[in-house]
Amino acid sequence: MTAPLLRVSGLRTWFPIRRGVWQKTVGWVRAVDGVDLEVNEGETVALVGESGCGKTTVGRSITRLIEPCAGSVTFAGQELTKLTPRQLRTARRHIQMVFQDPATSLNPRMRVRDILAEGLEAFGIGSGVSERTDRVAELLKRVRLEPEHMMRFPHEFSGGQRQRIGIARALSVEPRLIVLDEAVSALDVSIQAQILNLLSRLQQEDGLAYLFITHDLSVVRYLARRVSVMYLGQIVEEAETEALFAQPQHPYTRGLLAAAPSADPEHPNIEARVLGDVPSPADPPKGCRFHTRCPEAFDRCSVEPPPVVQLGSRKVRCLLHEPAERDPGVSSESGSSGVAPGREAT
Amino acid sequence: MTLLRVRDLRTTFPLEGRRVAVVDEVSFDLEAGQVLALVGESGCGKSVTALSLMRLVPKPGRIEGGKVSLGKTSVLELGVPAMRRVRGRRISMIFQEPMTSLNPVVRCGHQVVEAIRLHEKATFRAARSRAVELFGQVGIPDPEQRFDAFPHELSGGLKQRVMIAMALSMRPEVLVADEPTTALDVTIQAQILRLMRELQQQTRTAILLITHDLGVVNEMADRVAVMYAGRIVEFGSRRSVLSEPTHPYTRGLLAAIPARAVRGEPLHEIEGVVPPPSQWAAGCRFCTRCPEVLDHCGDQVAPAVTIGADHVAFCHARAESVTGESR
Numbered sequence: 001m002t003a004p005l006l007r008v009s010g011l012r013t014w015f016p017i018r019r020g021v022w023q024k025t026v027g028w029v030r031a032v033d034g035v036d037l038e039v040n041e042g043e044t045v046a047l048v049g050e051s052g053c054g055k056t057t058v059g060r061s062i063t064r065l066i067e068p069c070a071g072s073v074t075f076a077g078q079e080l081t082k083l084t085p086r087q088l089r090t091a092r093r094h095i096q097m098v099f100q101d102p103a104t105s106l107n108p109r110m111r112v113r114d115i116l117a118e119g120l121e122a123f124g125i126g127s128g129v130s131e132r133t134d135r136v137a138e139l140l141k142r143v144r145l146e147p148e149h150m151m152r153f154p155h156e157f158s159g160g161q162r163q164r165i166g167i168a169r170a171l172s173v174e175p176r177l178i179v180l181d182e183a184v185s186a187l188d189v190s191i192q193a194q195i196l197n198l199l200s201r202l203q204q205e206d207g208l209a210y211l212f213i214t215h216d217l218s219v220v221r222y223l224a225r226r227v228s229v230m231y232l233g234q235i236v237e238e239a240e241t242e243a244l245f246a247q248p249q250h251p252y253t254r255g256l257l258a259a260a261p262s263a264d265p266e267h268p269n270i271e272a273r274v275l276g277d278v279p280s281p282a283d284p285p286k287g288c289r290f291h292t293r294c295p296e297a298f299d300r301c302s303v304e305p306p307p308v309v310q311l312g313s314r315k316v317r318c319l320l321h322e323p324a325e326r327d328p329g330v331s332s333e334s335g336s337s338g339v340a341p342g343r344e345a346t
Numbered sequence: 347m348t349l350l351r352v353r354d355l356r357t358t359f360p361l362e363g364r365r366v367a368v369v370d371e372v373s374f375d376l377e378a379g380q381v382l383a384l385v386g387e388s389g390c391g392k393s394v395t396a397l398s399l400m401r402l403v404p405k406p407g408r409i410e411g412g413k414v415s416l417g418k419t420s421v422l423e424l425g426v427p428a429m430r431r432v433r434g435r436r437i438s439m440i441f442q443e444p445m446t447s448l449n450p451v452v453r454c455g456h457q458v459v460e461a462i463r464l465h466e467k468a469t470f471r472a473a474r475s476r477a478v479e480l481f482g483q484v485g486i487p488d489p490e491q492r493f494d495a496f497p498h499e500l501s502g503g504l505k506q507r508v509m510i511a512m513a514l515s516m517r518p519e520v521l522v523a524d525e526p527t528t529a530l531d532v533t534i535q536a537q538i539l540r541l542m543r544e545l546q547q548q549t550r551t552a553i554l555l556i557t558h559d560l561g562v563v564n565e566m567a568d569r570v571a572v573m574y575a576g577r578i579v580e581f582g583s584r585r586s587v588l589s590e591p592t593h594p595y596t597r598g599l600l601a602a603i604p605a606r607a608v609r610g611e612p613l614h615e616i617e618g619v620v621p622p623p624s625q626w627a628a629g630c631r632f633c634t635r636c637p638e639v640l641d642h643c644g645d646q647v648a649p650a651v652t653i654g655a656d657h658v659a660f661c662h663a664r665a666e667s668v669t670g671e672s673r
Contacts, residue, residue, distance in 0.1 A: 050531035050532065050533060050534075051531055158619050160619060161619075188387035188388055188558060189387070189558070189560075189599060189602045189603060190387060190598060190599065190602050190615065190616035191387075191619065192602070192604075193602035193604070193613040193614060193615045193616070194615045194616075196604065196613055197612050197613050197615060200612070215531065215532065217532070217605075218561075218603060218604045218605030219604045221604065221605060221609070222604035222607050222609055222613070223604070223609070241609070255533055256532060256533065258536070259532045259533045259535065259536035260532055260561070260605075261535075261536075261539075261559065261561030261562050261564060262561055262564065262605060263560040263561050263563070263564050263588060263600060263603055263605070263606065264564065264606075265564060265584065265585045265588035265589045266589075268564045268565050270536045270539065270540075270565050271536065272533070272536040272537045272539075272540045273536075274533040274536075275537065276487075277501040277503055277504070277534070278501075278531075293533075
C-alpha cells in the first residue's frame with residue numbers, strides 16, 4: 001500500500017490560559033490532545049464533532065495556521081512541523097483551506113479578480129497580469145460563476161456564490177488536499193446541495209483529497225469514505241462511513257447518530273441519549289473524557305483512560321471494547337462487577 | 347379547536363422606492379395542543395411572519411393587512427397597552443440565539459422574575475420561587491444556584507432553557523419558536539426538542555415552530571406549512587407533506603437533503619437562488635427556479651390544488667395535471 005497523502009499522528013495543540021499582570025500561564029486548554037488521522041490521495045475523510053471538540057484546531061494545526069505543541073504532520077512524505085517558515089510557504093501551496101463563513105473569509109475591499117490572483121502571484125503561477133486574469137476567468141467558470149463578474153466585490157454575491165469564490169481561491173494554486181472547515185454549514189439546503197455537487201465534481205476532475213470538518217452527519221454520510229468522530233480533543237471512533245453509520249461502536253457516536261433528526265416521515269426517531277453539556281477542555285474529566293455524559297459508563301470509566309482498540313478497520317477509544325473482554329479470565333483484578341453491565345449494553 | 351387563526355397576513359418593507367410585501371397573503375390555523383411548522387429557506391419571510399403575529403415587526407416594516415385572531419382577540423386591532431398584556435401572557439416567543447436575546451448584565455433568574463412581575467402582582471419572593479420551579483421544569487440542574495447566574499456563565503443549551511422558562515412562565519396559549527435549536531449542537535438540540543415536546547404535552551400549549559430543517563419538522567410537527575418568497579406554497583399534515591411532497595419547491599427541498607441521497611450520485615439541486623423581494627414575480631414566485639415551469643406561471647397567482655384531506659399545494663403545473671386527468 002502506498003503511503004497516505006496526509007498522516008497526522010499524536011497531534012497535540014494546547015492553548016495557554018494566562019492570568020494576572022505578568023500573564024503567567026495558569027493552565028492549558030487541551031483543544032487537541034493526541035489526534036491521529038490519515039487522508040489518502042483523492043479521497044474524502046470527514047472529521048465530525050460538536051462545537052468545542054477541537055476539530056477546527058486540528059484543521060488549522062495541519063496547515064500550521066496554529067502551531068501544534070507536539071506530534072507529527074506528514075504531507076506527501078514531508079514533515080510539516082519541522083519546516084522553516086520559507087519551506088512551509090512552498091509546502092502550503094498543496095494544502096488549501098475553505099472556511100465556514102465566506103462573508104468573513106474574503107477581503108471585502110478586494111475585487112474577486114484580485115482575491116483569486118493573489119495566490120497565483122504568491123507562487124509565481126502564470127507570467128504577467130493578463131495570463132493570470134485568464135486563469136481567474138477559467139477558475140470562475142470551473143466553480144460555475146460568470147467570468148464577467150470578476151471585477152465585483154464579495155458583497156455583491158450571495159452566500160452560496162461567495163462560497164464558490166472561496167473554493168476557487170483554494171483551487172487557484174492547484175492543491176492536492178483541501179481542508180474544508182464547515183464549508184457548507186452556513187448555507188441553505190438547496191444551496192448546500194449545489195456546493196456539495198461542485199465539490200464532488202472537482203474531486204473527480206482533479207483527484208483532490210478533502211479533509212471535511214463538520215458537525216453535520218448527513219453531509220458526512222453522503223460525502224466521506226472514512227469518518228473520525230472527535231470529542232474533547234480526542235478521536236473516539238474512526239471507521240469506514242458505511243460501517244460507522246450501520247454499527248456505531250462508541251457510545252458517543254451512537255448518541256450523535258440517535259440525536260440527528262431525519263426527514264423520513266416513517267421514522268421520526270431522535271433520542272436524547274447524550275445528556276448534559278460538554279465539559280471544559282481546560283479541565284477534561286479524568287479517565288474517559290466522555291464518561292460524564294455516557295449512558296453506558298461504569299465505575300472504571302472515571303478512572304482509566306480508555307485504550308484505542310482496533311476492531312477490523314475500525315478504531316474505538318472505549319473500555320467497552322477492550323480486547324480483554326473476549327477473555328474474561330485474564331482481567332480478574334479489574335473487578336467483573338463493573339464490567340458486566342457495560343457488556344450487556346453492547 | 348382553532349386557537350390562532352391567521353388570514354391574508356401582509357407585511358411590507360420599503361425596497362427600492364416602493365413597499366414590497368415580504369409576507370404576502372399568508373393564512374394558516376394553529377389548533378390547540380398542536381405543533382405547526384413553518385418551513386423555508388433564509389429570506390422566505392418566516393421570521394417576519396412570526397414577528398407580525400407578536401406585533402414586533404421592526405420599523406420600517408409595517409403590517410398592512412390581514413387578520414390574526416387569538417381565540418376571540420383580534421391581535422392586529424389591539425392598542426399598544428392591550429397588546430402588551432397579550433404578548434408574553436397569551437402568546438410568547440423564543441428566538442434563535444439565546445446568547446443575544448438574554449440581557450447580559452442581568453442575572454438569568456431576575457429576567458424571568460421580571461417577566462412574571464410584568465404580568466402579575468407578585469412579590470419578588472413569590473416570583474422567585476416560581477422562577478426556580480420553572481428552571482427545574484425545563485431541566486436546569488441546580489435551579490437555586492443558576493437563578494443567580496449571569497447568561498455568560500451558562501452554556502448555549504442552558505440559555506435556551508432559560509428562554510423557554512421565561513416564555514412559558516405565564517402559561518401562554520401559543521408559543522412561537524423561531525429556529526429554537528439552530529444555534530445548538532445536535533446532542534443539545536435533541537435535549538431541547540424533547541423538552542419542548544414534553545412541556546407541550548403537559549401544558550397543551552400550541553407551538554408555531556419556525557425552522558429551515560425538515561428533520562426538525564419531522565420530529566416535532568403535527569402540521570407543516572412550506573413558505574417560499576413570502577407565500578405559503580404547500581401545507582398539510584407532517585406525514586402527508588413529507589411522504590407526498592407536491593409543490594416542486596417542497597420536492598426540491600426534500601431531495602436536496604444529503605441524508606436521503608446515495609453516495610457517489612449527484613445531489614438534487616434547486617437551480618439558482620431565492621430572488622430578492624424587489625424581483626418577486628406577480629404569479630408563482632418559484633417560477634424562476636422551477637423545473638416544471640409553464641408559460642403563465644410567473645403572471646398568475648397559482649391555484650390551490652387539493653392532494654388529500656387537509657393537504658393543499660399552490661401550483662399551476664399540478665393544477666394542469668389534475669384537470670388533465672379528470673378530462
